[in-house]
Amino acid sequence: MTGKERLYLFDTTLRDGQQTPGVDFSVDDKIAIAGMLDGFGLDYVEGGYPGANPTDTAFFEKKRTKQAKFVAFGMTKRAGVSASNDPGLAALTQADADAICFVAKSWDYHVRVALGCTNDENLDAIKASVEAAIAAGKEALVDCEHFFDGFKANPDYALACAKTAHEAGARWIVLCDTNGGTLPSEVLDIVGKVIEAGVPGNHLGIHAHDDTGQAVANSLAAVEAGARQIQGTLNGIGERCGNADLISLIPTLMLKPAFAERFELGITEDALAGISRLSHSFDALLNRAPDEQAPYVGSSAFATKAGIHASALLKEPETYEHVPPETVGNRRRVMVSDQGGKANFIAELKRRGIAVGREDARLDTLVALVKDREAQGYAYEGADASFELLARQKLGHVPDFFAVTSFRCMVERRFDANGQLKSVSEAVVKVMIDGEEKMSVAEGNGPVNALDIALRKDLGKFQDEIEGLQLVDYKVRILNGGTEAVTRVLIESQDKDGARWRTVGVSDNVIDASFQALMDSITFKLMKNRDLAGLVSVE
Numbered sequence: 001m002t003g004k005e006r007l008y009l010f011d012t013t014l015r016d017g018q019q020t021p022g023v024d025f026s027v028d029d030k031i032a033i034a035g036m037l038d039g040f041g042l043d044y045v046e047g048g049y050p051g052a053n054p055t056d057t058a059f060f061e062k063k064r065t066k067q068a069k070f071v072a073f074g075m076t077k078r079a080g081v082s083a084s085n086d087p088g089l090a091a092l093t094q095a096d097a098d099a100i101c102f103v104a105k106s107w108d109y110h111v112r113v114a115l116g117c118t119n120d121e122n123l124d125a126i127k128a129s130v131e132a133a134i135a136a137g138k139e140a141l142v143d144c145e146h147f148f149d150g151f152k153a154n155p156d157y158a159l160a161c162a163k164t165a166h167e168a169g170a171r172w173i174v175l176c177d178t179n180g181g182t183l184p185s186e187v188l189d190i191v192g193k194v195i196e197a198g199v200p201g202n203h204l205g206i207h208a209h210d211d212t213g214q215a216v217a218n219s220l221a222a223v224e225a226g227a228r229q230i231q232g233t234l235n236g237i238g239e240r241c242g243n244a245d246l247i248s249l250i251p252t253l254m255l256k257p258a259f260a261e262r263f264e265l266g267i268t269e270d271a272l273a274g275i276s277r278l279s280h281s282f283d284a285l286l287n288r289a290p291d292e293q294a295p296y297v298g299s300s301a302f303a304t305k306a307g308i309h310a311s312a313l314l315k316e317p318e319t320y321e322h323v324p325p326e327t328v329g330n331r332r333r334v335m336v337s338d339q340g341g342k343a344n345f346i347a348e349l350k351r352r353g354i355a356v357g358r359e360d361a362r363l364d365t366l367v368a369l370v371k372d373r374e375a376q377g378y379a380y381e382g383a384d385a386s387f388e389l390l391a392r393q394k395l396g397h398v399p400d401f402f403a404v405t406s407f408r409c410m411v412e413r414r415f416d417a418n419g420q421l422k423s424v425s426e427a428v429v430k431v432m433i434d435g436e437e438k439m440s441v442a443e444g445n446g447p448v449n450a451l452d453i454a455l456r457k458d459l460g461k462f463q464d465e466i467e468g469l470q471l472v473d474y475k476v477r478i479l480n481g482g483t484e485a486v487t488r489v490l491i492e493s494q495d496k497d498g499a500r501w502r503t504v505g506v507s508d509n510v511i512d513a514s515f516q517a518l519m520d521s522i523t524f525k526l527m528k529n530r531d532l533a534g535l536v537s538v539e
């Protein structure tokens, strides 16, 4: 016995998350996500709305969780029909689920405008729906839609809705900030008043939307006031601005003494250490890039560019970290840039297997060179491989694998045989390898593609080594306006074994900048093949 109170977590990624613009789960997606959620230690997984669409109906043909309670969502019965004659309610009671979460109106304005029935008919619908769920052997939950707005407009009626659900036997009465405009101080006050009015806190939940960026804060305020269930989603997806982000809430509840000392969740410390992976796997499934600045799990959550911070952080991490990154499966990153001092560089070089002393004059040269090049437009924090090549050139040795003596690139717009206007790019690259000059010519979709193909077409004795090399991302950024602007090109490359590295080029000519980044990428690959170069991420 820990003597702590239990807090329950309810995931609505597969229901409210499905209401996110741009998100459209298939049955297979839902099965995969339910699998990620189940076993992580969440208490409830809301799977969707059986009867509302073929995907959700098929998903509820069988129970999809082993540990978490599997929840079907739907609205209370319609006014004017009995519970036994309501087809929507029948789809819910017949779904293979442990629990039913009803959405019920609790703002009299909505009862009048959206439902078009009387306040009493709505209370009857709540009561009859909860009773029907319990009679079907399910746990009943009631999401009191617009509870906070409803309470501000007519507290007696909002409370009557919550009490009706409680008295009918609902396990949880969930107070929803449906439009997302409520502030934490209001949540604290209103949840307290609901408890005073007789609905116990251990039957109250919170469902917060993020329209003022405070869904997480509102959820925590509800817990402070006495609520004991939190609804939220993975990475905060959900209607409009999203729902409370469980990926931010869970570490706060487990690591911050104000909550961790009072409450326990169904999530183990080992599971918590997998939360960064859970968040990123979900992004991968959504086919979107993870938010680098996401609390706890973002790649920048424990990163510093600032020299003053890096210097102290390396002495004692607690100086600049609010929790240890490993507790959430993240890692510390000390980055090199023009904001860094020697401490940043020593840490990053050490990570790359390059030892250098603080007093070594070559380190001063490298720091000055990076700052100077960043002033010209280079950005090394996002170009790990170019930084490593530069560092090894200054501190060690980079073999002269090849030298490009010249390149030429031509873009031609012409009509093809069918009279269609077409753009063709052709590149010629001359390379010296072991004193022998080689010349390659290639056509491509665009000038950079043509140059890439030409450069990689004949690298003589190194040709086999670069066979599996692919360019997986290419980003161009104009650093100051106009057609004479300085251009920065960032390239991400990948190996057959999945290793990835990033290189950078800067020039007032976009082709030249791209070519620099391409050459760095190939040189890094040749170094890597000889175990002369260091760290690459494997994805």
Ligand SMILES: CC(=O)SCCNC(=O)CCNC(=O)[C@H](O)C(C)(C)COP(=O)(O)OP(=O)(O)OC[C@H]1O[C@@H](n2cnc3c(N)ncnc32)[C@H](O)[C@@H]1OP(=O)(O)O
Pocket: 016, 019, 049, 051, 052, 053, 075, 076, 077, 078, 079, 103, 104, 105, 114, 115, 116, 125, 145, 178, 239
């Ligand atoms: C706050 C939330 O996030 S609630 C969840 C919102 N999610 C969704 O709506 C997604 C799934 N919804 C759907 O697929 C459809 O809306 C369905 C299948 C539920 C209903 O479809 P339809 O029968 O065509 O109705 P429609 O969507 O046009 O309108 C909703 C109806 O539900 C009624 N209704 C809304 N909430 C409730 C409620 N809590 N209890 C009873 N009836 C309700 C409305 O009054 C309206 O009735 P009307 O058709 O008589 O005007």
Ligand SMILES: CC(=O)C(=O)O
Pocket: 016, 103, 143, 144, 145, 146, 176, 177, 178, 179, 207, 209
């Ligand atoms: C139920 C729900 O999703 C809401 O009120 O926001």
